[in-house]
Amino acid sequence: MTSQLNLRPHRVPRADFDLLAGGYGDAGTIGLLKSSQRSKHLLQVRELLGAAPPGSARELRAGLDLLAEVQRKWPDLAADVLVHPHVGAWAAHSLRVLRSAETGSVPVETDLGHLAAVAATAAIRAGLDFAVNIPARNGIAHLPSLGSVAVRAGANTVPVLGIDGALFVDGRRLPDDLEAEETGWRPLRRLHATSGGLSISLELDDLDPYRNCHRLDAADRLDRAAVDLWQRRVDEAWPLLVRHHRRYAEAIAAGLVSLVPLSAGQTTRGVNATSMDAFGSMLVSPPVDGQGLAVALVHEFQHAKLGALLGLIDLHDDNSEPQYYAPWRDDPRPLGGLLHGAYAFMGVAGFWRVQRTTAAVGNVDFAHFEFARWRERVNRVLTVIVRSGHLTDAGIEFVAGMQATLDEWLAEPVPAPAPALAQDAADDHSTSWRIRNLQPDPAQVKQLVKAWRTGDKPPAGTMPMKVIPSESRALVENVRLDLVGLRISAPGRFAQLLDDPAALADAAPSASSGDLTYAREQYAAAVQEYRKLIVAEPTQRTHWAGLTLALRRLRPSPATTALLGHPEVVFAVYQDLVGAGETPEPDALADWLAGIVPGQPVS
């Protein structure tokens, strides 16, 4: 028998909407978002009940029955377990497997049975006497947010019993203190910090089978030294956030539950990720210091907040065409991704805005650079988003709120050299991105090549442009940016390196001769170096971007206008000529192409 209850919709009060639009959101706002996530998880479970193949639903029902038993006596506890981010990750993954949108790595019964493990965790926390079967994989059974236990090899399910406070999994008694590691039992470790009366308690999740929802390489079990290092980073990051970024800290304390460490082998640089399936969980690579962790937490939690809001209301239509330039990625993005990036980097700009005025910060120039860099880029993107025509009414209001905050920040002075260096970094990325992802109309490129050979002016008119998405989805290394960072954050060391070319080359082994000359601010020589590099490696985008920056530093000219405005046209014509055995001077060709008008890129 079905039950048509008068279900209330979730609401987003105006005050919370405004807080979120301005880039923030307090603990109350986060509570509202968490409540909506719990409803989403329950809807997913409801959908799983209907979608489960015959014979598999009982695995799901066993978990739901036990959760219902917990809920009857301890509703808050059941609610707390259900809102856990990795419950969302599990439910979303299981649904996608059932709908064939993703491939499962285990039998569907194992996925569906995971709700019993969630329920067992709730029953354990409630101190219930209970019995339930939970899934096992490769000799391991997992109790979400508690730990993993070794079980019989080959078992697909194992019994969990709670009797008078004693816990047994597959016949093995678990320690009374579930945070104590012992043979066969691996507890989930937690990171804690308190500062200024505000505490944070995070799971350092290297166990949950659904923690890899971020689609990167989540680390397996960390050793004690790695856990201690994470705790030290949290000890450094949390006071910084609480003291100087209280609004962000309060939201993070209210909503962040789980840090999933990225495999150390993946990268040593700061790559982090957030899944819209798992509000309150983020994947973070081992941070180099507390400040790096602090800004990563701010950035990723911005994604989480926006993702949860988008689960409640539509801010844009469902146009998913990857066609927009995002100054923080190497690939074209759909509008939703662009908005997400803008919101996240708005948090980053807000972080550095405060950091630069904080006496405790060692290097204020670096904070100025980062603030200048990200406020400009976000501002540029917001203009594109507004003009896209894809925002809903609520989306228009939301972006207006973002813009209002940003306008205040744009009015704030930033001392030299940060603005010029930030402009260089922006143009460096934009030039490479256009060459990488935009393809001019081949027929018109042929016409340009013909005109060049005959010494004519380029044909007039707008050149159609097509977006060709690249394979890479994230930022790639940019050694020129690394050198700028070194110049700003460690000026003494950078000056030493400039006096020692061999040491400079050692410090930046992937830097080209052009990059090193450019770093020394020898721009005429850098132009010469980049010209030679382009002749030797004509398809290397980074040489073209380097030439662009060096030429502009020497003197803005028609060539720099072309290379900044439509480098992909210069690049395409050059490649065609080189393919025919000709080697025009790159900047002479750019100068000739300055009058070209690129069309609006289309997918």
Place this chain on the structure above:
Amino acid sequence: MDLADGLESDLVDLGEIGLDKLGRLDGPALERALRRVRDDAARPQDALAGFNSAL
């Protein structure tokens, strides 16, 4: 658009629902909310990755 009273979501609030009733819930509001869940389940999730916090 007047947002003075805030925004109403298609997402229904299941916070007060007994879990033993979850499988038997029905009705147009629930169906609207489930539609979004189904849409999400029909496509792979793209994690939002790539922030480089270390220069």
